[in-house]
Amino acid sequence: MKYKSIKNLLIYGLFPFTAFVACTQPQTNKEDALASHIDTTVNAGDDFFDYANGNWFKSNPIPASEQSNGIWQLIQDTINEQIKDICISSAADESAEKGSNKQKIGDFYFSGMDSVSLNNKGLDDLKPDLGNIDKIKTTKDLFEEAAYIHTVSSSPFFGFYIGQDDKISSKYAINLFQGGLSLPDRSYYLDNDARSKNIREKFTEYITNIFEIMGYEQIKADAAAKKILKMETDLARTSRKREDTRDPFTNYHKMTFAQLESLSPAIGWSTFMNKMGLNNIDSVIVGQPEFFTALNGYLKKYSIDDWKDYLKFQFVDGLSSYLDDKTFMEGFKFYSQTLRGIEEPKPRWKRVVGTTNGSLGELVGQVYVSEYLPKGAKEKLLEIGNAIKAEFANRIKNLDWMSDATKEKALAKLSTIVMKVGYPDKWKDMSTIHIDRTSYVKNVISANKWETENMIVHYGKPVDRNEWHMQPQTYNAYYNPSNNEIVIPGCNIIVPGYERKMADDAILYAIIGGSTFGHEITHGFDDQGSKYDAMGNLKNWWTPEDSAKFHNKTRMIVDQFNNYIVVDSLHINGEATQGENIADLGGIVMGYEAFKKTKQFKDNEMISSLTPSQRFFLGYALAWMVNTRPEALANQVKSDVHSPAKWRVIGPLSNMPEFYKTFGVQEGDKMWRSKNQRVKIW
Ligand SMILES: [Zn+2]
The missing domain is CATH 1.10.1380.10 (Neutral endopeptidase , domain2)
Structure with missing residues (x-):
């Protein structure tokens, strides 16, 4: 998964269009967001994350109601505004037919906004x-x-x-x-x-x-x-x-x-x-x-x-x-304030929009696709996805450490990876769920019950390989080893700062190509995914020699990340985060190789005085432009399989010679590693 684990979804993703209404615009110069984010007081080879994003961080402090600020908030704000419009217009339509999607979305939202009734009821x-x-x-x-x-x-x-x-x-x-x-x-x-x-x-x-x-x-x-x-x-x-x-x-x-x-x-x-x-x-x-x-x-x-x-x-x-404000605030004080350093709750509408979307996402998604997802998003995503997949095949064929026997199986697995992109062909049937305006918590209970029953009903039936576990408006993505598939929701096309014009290929190939498709495909070949075969069965398909070589390489990644101190004396758990770190490294390498085949790269086209390669690596740092409170960082290090954003940039890039060349990284710079310490897996 690109970003968060299931119950606490945040997101991560891609490019831009006229249809998007950005309610929180990044502080960009009007010309080019990438150039305007650079903090020239930082040496790129010491801390590329701060170099690429520092200026944006300086002018965009973390809001009191957030654990972090950056690309996820910008994109989530855009999506929240759209879902809010869907909720409000549904709630206003009192003639909506009972049992219709509109009635359910509208009543759910109404029940959450009805704070007087909520507070009167308590438990x-x-x-x-x-x-x-x-x-x-x-x-x-x-x-x-x-x-x-x-x-x-x-x-x-x-x-x-x-x-x-x-x-x-x-x-x-x-x-x-x-x-x-x-x-x-x-x-x-x-x-x-x-x-x-x-x-x-x-x-x-x-x-x-x-x-x-x-x-x-x-x-x-x-x-x-x-x-x-x-x-x-x-x-x-x-x-x-x-x-x-x-x-x-x-x-x-x-x-x-x-x-x-x-x-x-x-x-x-x-x-x-x-x-x-x-x-x-x-x-x-x-x-x-x-x-x-x-x-x-x-x-x-x-x-x-x-x-x-x-x-x-x-x-x-x-x-x-x-529940009522008193109960809600107790939960907020512990889970948000103590565990994540957040100072105050988000406004009610944002919380209720989030819950309505979390509970009735399949219904909201249908409106989102028809009214907000930019036309052509699916096609553009697929174009980049196919370029990455082709590049991955090239890389496997040319690996110097893998035997032909294992290569053949790896290529077979790669060729059968299914790419589900944009939105599902078929929506889940939520007709049996009952939603009305009388109780917010009862509506949540109904939705949870539907979710569980919808899971139980699968038991004993043939496997439905068309099912999606994310919605088109979810800024995230995943790889499912049992289906050997990657799932990339449509909203991954958004790139903050480029809402009104298409971002250039350097940015698209870094974010959509590298951090999205490249990352998810590499999950099929990380420490866990590599243990499943092309049919999605847990089965060892590696020769013992190749398996040992692969392990030595992943061990180097584990050691690299174990050495990163994040907050206090807390260091990243290199073992627990290795799958994500392997996926990040594979993703950025694949994204760069695919980018080299574009016109922008071949023509060496400069934009805002930046070369194509500079724009690619800056675009990659934009994918992880996230400034996080220390409490939330500590929590992430202890509980998440993803490394914090900063190390998702400096970790993979410290292994890439192309990055060293592009930004003149030299011995003595903090990100510099000697050649034999740089990891190259895929
Ligand atoms: Zn992942």
């Missing part, structure tokens, strides 16, 4: 469900409620999803993996530095406050919070580290349902699965069996009443953003 809409948790008497009851919470709110106890079987991509499987935590990573529970200790203290206060809102007296609320921290710390201790969940082979344990029950007999598996709508299960895939054995023990270590509190917290916590 009222959740009371029947909280009452059901109160009635729990046995472990069986516990898992019946846990299944319900999985369907509508958060994921207590463990992670669960229906997806393609890693080893049989033509079949859907039930996947179970470690989870049940409220904080973004296990390390938050276990690390003993001052930052982590402070976060745990604030987390306990947050849980206490949520229980008080639920009606607990202070002493009881405080005791419940401390207990939940203890329980989640146990779950964290028995969870694998982020980097240890990367190997798809060691995180794949297929077993029969009977084996699952004997692995963890205290978990009410039948109850859980039946409540989820799953019966007659022959097998399941368990990511980390030892986690489920440990969970089995914790179910006895803590009382049913403790687990009831855990479920109540998980349930309300997962929905706190859609």
Whole structure:
């Protein structure tokens, strides 16, 4: 994935058109955004990220309601304005037919903007469900409620999803993996530095406050919070580290349902699965069996009443953003302020637009494509995508470290990569979802329920390879190894600063070619993707010698990133981020090679006194023009598989001789590496 992981999508992407209304224009000179962003007080070879973007950062401080400022905010602001128009015009049309897309979008938005009603209700809409948790008497009851919470709110106890079987991509499987935590990573529970200790203290206060809102007296609320921290710390201790969940082979344990029950007999598996709508299960895939054995023990270590509190917290916590202001602010103070350094909430309309889009994205997307996606976007994206794919094939053929046997398989895999670009041919059917104006949180619950049921219904059916897991208005992209496909939503065509004219090929080939298509295609050949074959099955297709050589190269990337200090003494986790870092390096190399074949490059055409190659590398830095608060950087380093933006620029470029040549990088410059320290994989 280019940017964020699923639940917390931000984005990343491409080029520009007259149809886009940019509400927040970058401070550019009217001629050329690239040239105007350069900070000439920085030496390009010391810190190319600050050199290329510094001037923009200086004149665009991070807003109080954001964790960062830069390209993502500019693009998201553009898209938000468009979705807001869709929401407002839908809500204003009171004659919209009941059950129509327009009625659903309009009513959803209206319910979120109705702050008076929201604040009058408090937790009222959740009371029947909280009452059901109160009635729990046995472990069986516990898992019946846990299944319900999985369907509508958060994921207590463990992670669960229906997806393609890693080893049989033509079949859907039930996947179970470690989870049940409220904080973004296990390390938050276990690390003993001052930052982590402070976060745990604030987390306990947050849980206490949520229980008080639920009606607990202070002493009881405080005791419940401390207990939940203890329980989640146990779950964290028995969870694998982020980097240890990367190997798809060691995180794949297929077993029969009977084996699952004997692995963890205290978990009410039948109850859980039946409540989820799953019966007659022959097998399941368990990511980390030892986690489920440990969970089995914790179910006895803590009382049913403790687990009831855990479920109540998980349930309300997962929905706190859609409740009254008091509850919302408790969640904001902890997750946004403490964890990410954000000073104040976004305006209500922005939050509600985000939630409407998150919940009804398939419906919003249909309007977005017909009214806002520039004509020709899909074709331009495909043109660049095909150029990158062709370049990748050339590179594989010419690799000096790979044997012909492995090359043949790599080329076969590359040639079968499916490129889904723009928007889906077929939209998902959301006709069964009920949305009205009476309750915002109930609308969110309906949408979550639809989402879960839509996932469950796949089980036992043939695999639908036409399905998309992102929408055209999502500024992000992904590679799915089971389908050997890349998915590039249409809005990746946007480039801030070039809304009213097409950006030049240098920029397009850097951002769309390198950071988007090149990045996603390389995921098919990173430390994880390379373990899946052309059919999308987890299977080793490498000769042992080539595999060892590949590992040595990726090891160098791991070491390079382990050496980058981001904030305090926190360094990037080179193991956990290696897939993304490999994809970034492959992407920029492919993008540059493809750019060399364009007219702009061949004619050596200067724009704003910049050569084509200078524009290409500056364009690449624009793709990652993001200035981030230190708290958010610390959080990213601890919980994200992507390196922070700055290192996504200086890391890959420090390995590229073409970059050294273009900007005169010399020994002694901070980004300089000796020739034998530069990594070249693809
Ligand atoms: Zn990625």
